[in-house]
Amino acid sequence: MKLLHIDSSITGEHSVSRQLTASIVAAITTSDPSLSTIRRDLAADPLGHLDLGALPGDGSPAAIESAAVLEEFLAADIVVIGAPMYNFTLPTQLKAWIDRILVAGRTFRYTADGPEGLAGGKRVIVAISRGGFYGAGTPSVALEHLETYLTGVFAFIGIVPEFVIAEGIAVGPDQRANAIAQADEAILALAA
Numbered sequence: 389m390k391l392l393h394i395d396s397s398i399t400g401e402h403s404v405s406r407q408l409t410a411s412i413v414a415a416i417t418t419s420d421p422s423l424s425t426i427r428r429d430l431a432a433d434p435l436g437h438l439d440l441g442a443l444p445g446d447g448s449p450a451a452i453e454s455a456a457v458l459e460e461f462l463a464a465d466i467v468v469i470g471a472p473m474y475n476f477t478l479p480t481q482l483k484a485w486i487d488r489i490l491v492a493g494r495t496f497r498y499t500a501d502g503p504e505g506l507a508g509g510k511r512v513i514v515a516i517s518r519g520g521f522y523g524a525g526t527p528s529v530a531l532e533h534l535e536t537y538l539t540g541v542f543a544f545i546g547i548v549p550e551f552v553i554a555e556g557i558a559v560g561p562d563q564r565a566n567a568i569a570q571a572d573e574a575i576l577a578l579a580a
Contacts, residue, residue, distance in 0.1 A: 389420065389466070390423065390425075390463055390466070393409060394470065395409055396431060396469075396478070396485070398479065403470070403472065404557050404567070405471060405517040408470065408515035408568075408571050411575050412513055412579070418579070423466070428460070430484070435481070437480070457485065457489065458488055461495075466511045466513070469515065470514075471517075473518040476531045476534070477533040477534050486541055490545065495545040505543070505544060507546050509546075512549040514552070516535055516552070518532075518553070520559070523555055538551075552571050552578065
């Protein structure tokens with residue numbers, strides 16, 4: 389079995405989403421040491437924004453890179469994604485990766501009854517970090533476009549993602565520590 393570990397935070401060692409993905413990967417690989425792990429750091433080695441030259445099939449370096457990203461995703465049984473909330477949504481680095489895995493005929497297809505996901509059977513775990521409070525019941529819930537977007541994107545290709553969320557991490561050091569501790573508890577439950 390293969391695990392694909394994706395990080396997209398630009399804040400390096402200060403990143404909560406990176407801390408959470410590392411914990412998720414450690415917990416999963418501890419419970420199944422036979423997993424082979426591939427890591428892709430989208431901040432350290434970013435993909436270009438999707439353009440015509442990056443579309444599959446034309447043989448350009450960008451298209452070859454796009455095909456490799458798609459094959460890496462399709463080969464994974466488990467995908468762990470670090471997704472910090474930037475300006476109410478996902479980082480552009482993560483969006484560029486998603487643009488490479490949403491490919492008609494490979495991860496979804498259109499039918500007379502609507503779109504059909506073709507990438508089901510994978511486990512996708514997303515570690516979200518948010519500086520403020522954007523969850524259900526909060527005053528800022530209408531500004532949350534990260535978890536909802538990722539839920540829709542993965543559902544479109546046949547996957548129901550699981551989320552680990554650390555929220556309010558910019559409120560202060562106590563809230564940051566509390567949010568990480570709660571996320572760590574959720575990670576233990578996911579790995580069980």
